[in-house]
Amino acid sequence: MLLVKGNRLVEDRFVRVLDDAPVPDGVPVLLPAARLIADAHELLQRDAPIGVIWPNDRKIAELEPLLDRLALVALVFPTFKDGRAYSQARLLRERYGFRGEMRATGQVLRDQLMFLQRAGFDAFEVTKQADVAKFAEAVARYSVFYQPTGDGRVSALRARLAHARPLRELPQAVQ
Amino acid sequence: MYVYDDFDRTLVGERVREFRDQVGRRLSGELSEDEFKPLRLMNGVYLQLHAYMLRIAIPYGTLSSAQLRTLAHVARKYDRNYGHFTTRQNIQFNWIKLEQLPDATADLASAGLHGMQTSGNCVRNITTDQWAGVAPDEIEDARVWAELLRQHLTLHPEFSFLPRKFKIALTASAHDRAAVKVHDIGLRMHRNGAGEVGFEVMVGGGLGRTPFIAKTIKPFLPKRDLLSYIEAVLRTYNQYGRRDNIYKARIKILVHELGAEKFGREVEEEWQSIKDGALALDPAVVADIASRFKYPRYQTLADNPPELAKARAGDHRFRLWLDNSVSNHKAPGYAIVTLSLKPVGAPPGDTTAEQMDAIADLADRYSFGEIRVGHEQNLALPHVAQRDLLALWRELDAIGVATPNVNLISDIIACPGLDYCSLANARSVPVAEEITRRFKSLDLAHSLGRLHINISGCINACGHHHVGHIGILGVEKNGEEFYQVTIGGRADEQAELGAILGPAVPYGEIADVVEDLAAAYLELREGPDEIFLNTVKRVGVEPFKERVYAAR
């Protein structure tokens, strides 16, 4: 499994736990969603970091109460054409303010890396070896972005105006 | 028209480079067809029966003469000297080679043209009324809002892999020339009680296998909220649209299954969280985009100048064309000229490279360098001084784009059909050609009045047959081409789907059926002022069915 963070290949420190398997102590673990939800109370008392793999057909809002105790949320692209996790990702970062590692899993290909990064992913289980080498290039393909996301880049609409202030304010919920 | 700045140019240039890299990786085998196909679709590249097809976006149907010349260049250099204008204000080239596409897209980019998002499961070319900016009955120029949406939705990271394609149309006139009610999102600009201009937002319209008329989920959306509200609609669709079945994946199915009210509430809930955030349109941003729309410096002219009246009286053919193809303009002394791309016996909507160059020249001389593309597959010159109409007409006539059949029975809208398209079940172009031959008499065509025929070669309905006054759908029965006819459809503000006339008829009979329908109409109508559509409304389908199927 090829995990890319910060433009380079890294070791995955998280141990993937299958549905009913015992959760090892003292190591970061990556749990299936159903497992986390079912055993949340117990699991979140652990010292070691917890991550969850959240399916793309389950509301990300369900995860919100647990977010401040999660080190990692892995979202899923069953095929690269199934774009549901892009919405989940943006909500996680921009609506719920998740600051931990957000990982793209499933079919993760070079030509979607730019979109994934803009949506807030900072870790990528890249499908093809060849794409690892080209990662830095892939996320630098564009310098103009028409729309703001949570990535802090200035959108063209705003950059055109005399004052190009960076979009660091995330969308605020209306009272 | 909108003028690109460095941001726009840079983005298109970056896209061209990216696509060149992707094509290279496909040709070398590094990318499989499965991995490449969505990428090429997102650049407007289809694989059709004979070759690749390149679909180029013409945002809200507005072209400069330089752009039209570039299209002519592409037709000559990379294709077979002609292009086809489509029902979504795009242009298609049918004979493109994949290995030449990087160069072709680079040539297009130099004129600010591209095929970005003209295919694939993303937001497609945003269309408006081809008379936007010059129509006397519009509230304001909808293209400014179409451009704001276009930019916002181009290479949008969240919405590039939707369940299915997504089409948005805008209108700013009471009379809807953009068919907004049969789009995934239809936006109607109008004034509320307080005199403010905003958008009625309708969702879930569409043709194809399961046609629907769009439902209103927001009667009045202030301008400031346009981007955030559309974002909320798309986010809701992206998350909840069906992914298991491509025939049930459009937003129209989601709206139908949830119900428009529930869908509207989901959108509203999402929207409440984002409406005051980064997507709220502040006036400075809108003004900036609006300032990039260059409008002509019209001269101060009078309507109906004496030279026009004289020409009208003196030349019968000119008068026919004037009364048929020329429409009123916002600015006194000016006119909107429609160029019919429907000559008798020719493929509807096709234009040769020579014609494109000639029209570009005429646009420079007579229309401030601007051309419009309509969803009915005709072109328009939107800024013609009335005193120039005679001279212009002579030149249009010489290049074959002045057939005075606009909105008449021979002004047919047709998809490319089985002659080109790998999805088709039957041919549409030769059917259109034969119908135009049957009705080549201008007297006959004029006596029949406004009559829209729409032909689709398969259920995907690219010819918009469901909303034709006469709709013709090609189907296959036992290896033979058959045609299903509907009547009474309309695409405007009173949009309605046509009703099936009777059993499908074979290829050899479809033109006869159209003749029988025309004859039935002449017999059944109350008088020449009752158009075909209204006769169908008044008497229903039965009397037409009886007459058409009497001898079949």
Add this chain to the structure above:
Amino acid sequence: MTSPLQQKLKVNGPVVVTANRLRDGAVVYRTADGTWTNTLAGAAVVTTAPAASELLTAALADKLRAVDAYVAPVRLTPEQEILPGNLRERIRAQGPTVALPGAA
């Protein structure tokens, strides 16, 4: 003319395997010696489902040269000339049935 890309493999007469050439989209036909030809005359004709399946499998594996391969009907004249077996294949072999505007 239902898109043959969705068809199940049923062979009721002579068939060929056809596809579009990757680099330019041109119509091509699979030959007996494992390559592609522009003309029906050079196509491998088979008459049984297993033979068609084998031809198709080899064609589909040849991903660098051709895409979207499928089995298409042909008919043979008494002189063994290979002709397209339906309208869609006729159009693919011979081009649109309408005159092209602005012939090059």
